[in-house]
Amino acid sequence: MTDPRKTQSAESGTVDPRLLEILVCPLTKTSLDYDAQRQELISRAAGLAFPIRDGIPVMLPEEARELDES
Structure with a gap:
């Protein structure tokens, strides 16, 4: 059985605040x-x-975008 909180997080595009910490x-x-x-x-x-992507952080440097200087 899947955890409904994980499904909701992935569907809404939000990231679990505990993960961000x-x-x-x-x-x-x-x-x-x-x-x-x-x-x-x-x-x-x-x-x-x-x-x-789909609520999952992609922490690969080759997938990252360079920030603008401004």
């Missing part, structure tokens, strides 16, 4: 900022934005 940038090991509008986790130290 423990995730860090895979490159710099620094904390991440959550951008709910763009569905990304931002690593200011690395200058990267990691995508969140």
Whole structure:
């Protein structure tokens, strides 16, 4: 049986706040900022934005988008 909270989270595109508390940038090991509008986790130290797909953070550097300088 699946956990209804996980299903709801994936369907709504939100990330479990408990997960956000423990995730860090895979490159710099620094904390991440959550951008709910763009569905990304931002690593200011690395200058990267990691995508969140179907409620799951994709923490692969090759999948990350470089942040704009501005």
